[in-house]
Amino acid sequence: MSDTALAAKQAKAKELLDEHTRQTVRWHFSDETGCPFWLEKKREFKFDPLKEVNSFEDLKKFPNFEDEWLRGGPIRRWVPKGLADKPVYVFETGGTTGIPKSRMVIEDHWTDYENFSDTLPDEHFPRGSNWLMLGPSGPRRLRLAVEHLAQYRGGICFCVDLDPRWVVKLLKKGDISGVKAYADHVIDQAVTILSAGHDIKCAFATPKLLEALALKLMDKGSSIEESGIKGIFAGGTEFTPQWYRFCREELLGPNVYITPTYGNTLMGLACGKPFDPADNFKITYYAPQPRAVIETVEFNDYNQVVPYGSTGRVKLYTMTKELFVPGFMERDEGERELPHDKYPWDGISGTRPFHEFAATTTVGVY
Amino acid sequence: MLEIPVIRWGQPYESMEKDKIVHFETGEAVATVNNANAGLIKMDMRKQGKARDILRQFSIDQLCSMAEKAADLYQNATLPLGNGTQSPAEFCRMQSATTGLPEHMCAGNMKKNAYVLRNMRHTLEALTRGLPLEILSKGYGMESRGVMVSYQAQTNVLGMVLPSNSPGVHTLWMPVIPLQIGLVLKPGPQEPWTPYRMYEAFAQAGVPREVFCVYPGGPECGAAVLETCNRAMIFGGIPTVERYHGNPRVQAHGPGFSKILFGDDMVDDWEKYIDLMAESVFANSGRSCISCSGIWASRHTEEIAEALAKRLGPVAPLPMSDPKAPLAAFTVPGAAKAVNAQIEELVKAPGVTEVSAKYRNGDRHVAHERYDFLRPTVVHCSSTEPAIANTEYMFPFVSVVKCEQKDMLSKIGGTLVASCLTKDESWSRQLLDATNIDRLNIGEVKTIQLHWMQPHEGNIIDFLFRARAFQNCQPPSH
Numbered sequence: 001m002s003d004t005a006l007a008a009k010q011a012k013a014k015e016l017l018d019e020h021t022r023q024t025v026r027w028h029f030s031d032e033t034g035c036p037f038w039l040e041k042k043r044e045f046k047f048d049p050l051k052e053v054n055s056f057e058d059l060k061k062f063p064n065f066e067d068e069w070l071r072g073g074p075i076r077r078w079v080p081k082g083l084a085d086k087p088v089y090v091f092e093t094g095g096t097t098g099i100p101k102s103r104m105v106i107e108d109h110w111t112d113y114e115n116f117s118d119t120l121p122d123e124h125f126p127r128g129s130n131w132l133m134l135g136p137s138g139p140r141r142l143r144l145a146v147e148h149l150a151q152y153r154g155g156i157c158f159c160v161d162l163d164p165r166w167v168v169k170l171l172k173k174g175d176i177s178g179v180k181a182y183a184d185h186v187i188d189q190a191v192t193i194l195s196a197g198h199d200i201k202c203a204f205a206t207p208k209l210l211e212a213l214a215l216k217l218m219d220k221g222s223s224i225e226e227s228g229i230k231g232i233f234a235g236g237t238e239f240t241p242q243w244y245r246f247c248r249e250e251l252l253g254p255n256v257y258i259t260p261t262y263g264n265t266l267m268g269l270a271c272g273k274p275f276d277p278a279d280n281f282k283i284t285y286y287a288p289q290p291r292a293v294i295e296t297v298e299f300n301d302y303n304q305v306v307p308y309g310s311t312g313r314v315k316l317y318t319m320t321k322e323l324f325v326p327g328f329m330e331r332d333e334g335e336r337e338l339p340h341d342k343y344p345w346d347g348i349s350g351t352r353p354f355h356e357f358a359a360t361t362t363v364g365v366y
Numbered sequence: 367m368l369e370i371p372v373i374r375w376g377q378p379y380e381s382m383e384k385d386k387i388v389h390f391e392t393g394e395a396v397a398t399v400n401n402a403n404a405g406l407i408k409m410d411m412r413k414q415g416k417a418r419d420i421l422r423q424f425s426i427d428q429l430c431s432m433a434e435k436a437a438d439l440y441q442n443a444t445l446p447l448g449n450g451t452q453s454p455a456e457f458c459r460m461q462s463a464t465t466g467l468p469e470h471m472c473a474g475n476m477k478k479n480a481y482v483l484r485n486m487r488h489t490l491e492a493l494t495r496g497l498p499l500e501i502l503s504k505g506y507g508m509e510s511r512g513v514m515v516s517y518q519a520q521t522n523v524l525g526m527v528l529p530s531n532s533p534g535v536h537t538l539w540m541p542v543i544p545l546q547i548g549l550v551l552k553p554g555p556q557e558p559w560t561p562y563r564m565y566e567a568f569a570q571a572g573v574p575r576e577v578f579c580v581y582p583g584g585p586e587c588g589a590a591v592l593e594t595c596n597r598a599m600i601f602g603g604i605p606t607v608e609r610y611h612g613n614p615r616v617q618a619h620g621p622g623f624s625k626i627l628f629g630d631d632m633v634d635d636w637e638k639y640i641d642l643m644a645e646s647v648f649a650n651s652g653r654s655c656i657s658c659s660g661i662w663a664s665r666h667t668e669e670i671a672e673a674l675a676k677r678l679g680p681v682a683p684l685p686m687s688d689p690k691a692p693l694a695a696f697t698v699p700g701a702a703k704a705v706n707a708q709i710e711e712l713v714k715a716p717g718v719t720e721v722s723a724k725y726r727n728g729d730r731h732v733a734h735e736r737y738d739f740l741r742p743t744v745v746h747c748s749s750t751e752p753a754i755a756n757t758e759y760m761f762p763f764v765s766v767v768k769c770e771q772k773d774m775l776s777k778i779g780g781t782l783v784a785s786c787l788t789k790d791e792s793w794s795r796q797l798l799d800a801t802n803i804d805r806l807n808i809g810e811v812k813t814i815q816l817h818w819m820q821p822h823e824g825n826i827i828d829f830l831f832r833a834r835a836f837q838n839c840q841p842p843s844h
Binding site: 176246 | 381382383401403404405406408409412589592593605608609613
């Protein structure tokens with residue numbers, strides 16, 4: 001694609017983002033439709049969001065979103081009045097000790113994963129085929145989201161029991177054999193599902209669990225490919241370029257497709273730039289704009305994006321009718337990437353734990 | 367730029383993830399090291415049985431000859447390293463540049479490793495107590511005294527999760543290849559030099575490359591090595607040792623809390639042993655688990671502390687290339703500052719006196735932009751109660767502790783090396799029976815003087831092999 005054509009696409013995407021920003025802010029800060037939390041917060045602001053937010057850049061007028069606001073109830077304070085009659089889900093994050101952070105959701109997880117579904121190649125994720133969800137269960141968004149993805153594509157999702165909080169507890173007390181036993185317990189469930197004749201062709205898995213499943217199948221004289229799986233999406237900062245290469249060259253073989261994703265409970269699902277040998281396994285993510293935006297910002301000024309190719313901390317924005325997050329500092333860092341034909345806005349590569357937190361972060365089995 | 371690959375059963379592998387290891391003084395890159403990932407290690411370890419099969423195509427005697435040859439190559443030859451080569455002098459310079467250990471100490475450790483390799487036959491003879499070595503290969507055999515014995519290898523490979531800060535530990539894994547067990551090495555982030563040089567020396571001496579893996583990388587690589595090797599060693603602090611305590615698959619090596627204990631019968635002659643004490647504290651910049659961190663006696667402790675402080679207190683850092691450089695640098699940002707702050711806090715306890723301060727002519731903590739030094743420190747404890755009476759740091763540090771002889775064994779805690787100056791037979795018997803002492807020296811032996819024919823923190827033969835019953839004919843009737 002020519003530079004001019006890409007520039008035109010970028011300009012159009014930016015226009016759409018600005019319009020989406022105006023509509024989202026109007027929704028969340030109008031007395032008729034906004035949620036109690038933001039309507040209350042509005043009183044603290046020295047500006048009027050309804051009048052003074054006219055573009056995406058104007059979101060910088062808001063203070064950074066503090067995820068601590070999500071800890072504890074009442075959860076209803078996050079439900080927009082405009083959606084008050086809808087059934088509400090709550091998804092949690094953290095919570096190994098103390099009160100977890102909660103996000104209320106109505107249909108965002110469906111929408112996000114339907115949008116993500118549109119990026120999956122049908123030849124590797126055949127429509128109508130069944131799925132394995134090899135990730136956390138319990139009050140997590142992922143389980144229901146992946147299940148919805150499977151259903152949206154005409155399939156049925158098979159899940160395992162996995163309590164990540166228990167694993168983090170084991171890790172924190174240094175119980176390595178307990179962690180291994182729990183991982184084995186999870187993998188045994190997956191192997192059983194795959195062996196039960198459910199015609200599973202697609203999977204979500206975390207990198208660690210996928211690795212453990214593939215090795216377990218090899219021990220049994222089989223493989224991911226032989227089990228019938230054709231396409232996998234996996235996510236998280238452990239999906240590194242080296243791991244990507246290892247997967248394609250050794251763990252999965254050439255006939256199983258794997259694609260990286262990046263996201264969390266607050267935002268939707270950023271998908272990876274389609275595999276290109278020229279990228280040498282570099283993984284670049286693009287947020288599902290305009291519903292969510294990723295910026296790569298300076299470590300000492302969270303309102304300043306870094307130059308292309310430079311390293312910065314990940315800043316997330318979520319702008320749906322259900323949730324408004326005007327800039328949340330994620331616990332990751334990475335490099336700012338140029339827009340792409342398929343995603344004509346900034347991307348991010350090399351995502352990894354933010355260096356100031358990395359030493360204290362406990363990475364569990366997923 | 368020197369680039370060092372991952373080694374996967376002898377095959378170099380270029381990773382997508384590389385780390386630069388830098389000169390601790392200048393920050394200048396010394397080499398680029400390719401990093402493994404945990405899955406890759408787990409995948410490779412599925413083939414570990416092959417390593418032992420390959421090694422059993424040679425006799426242990428042949429492998430000992432190769433080890434002797436490897437000793438010379440390791441110590442004297444210019445060997446390939448990644449995309450370049452490395453002479454012995456370059457080895458010492460590079461090791462010093464990334465670990466902060468003075469070059470002459472690197473050369474000293476090199477000599478020690480070469481000695482163990484060169485004397486492999488004697489070492490194995492000593493560690494097996496004269497067992498005909500073909501019994502280890504074959505699995506069973508008749509001893510000359512007419513007794514059938516059987517030894518079964520408990521693993522095909524030994525995994526080594528190595529540290530960055532103490533190049534001296536490498537002697538522990540030297541006997542592994544001659545014992546026909548494959549080697550899986552996870553180097554410390556700042557010290558890839560010995561594993562790679564040793565690998566190359568073994569290979570050039572005739573050991574097939576296919577029996578070695580070298581996996582630089584993050585903590586997940588160490589965890590993968592520990593998970594997949596049936597026998598592994600790891601080096602770390604007290605939490606690491608506690609984590610693997612009682613795990614028969616993992617031998618965890620941590621702080622030594624090594625000590626010199628004076629018997630009442632010899633303590634009045636303490637002045638005769640001041641050299642022995644000073645060198646036990648000071649050698650290898652106090653970095654080893656065998657470095658003395660406590661001197662315990664029932665009397666004269668104030669004078670001992672004073673004499674040691676007078677000797678060690680004035681010692682100050684010198685450039686790493688100086689053949690007399692006495693101190694290793696702390697290269698991890700903040701580590702020396704934290705240790706110094708902890709000592710400052712602990713010496714405030716009642717009954718504790720820092721004796722070296724007055725001889726130091728400056729602070730203990732010498733800070734530079736990218737590294738630090740801690741200068742030798744001698745404290746006196748009037749009882750065993752203060753926490754600093756039984757501690758260990760990675761620099762020349764010693765607590766001189768007043769303690770009645772009758773109480774010593776119950777108060778010293780776990781002690782890797784105890785050098786005991788006594789001729790008291792009754793106390794010697796108690797020392798021999800004390801299970802909290804690992805290596806026991808009774809007599810004028812420095813804590814750092816190891817005889818490599820002796821087991822260290824457990825006999826590696828017992829770790830790698832299991833003595834078991836084997837019969838190929840009916841036993842005599844009874």
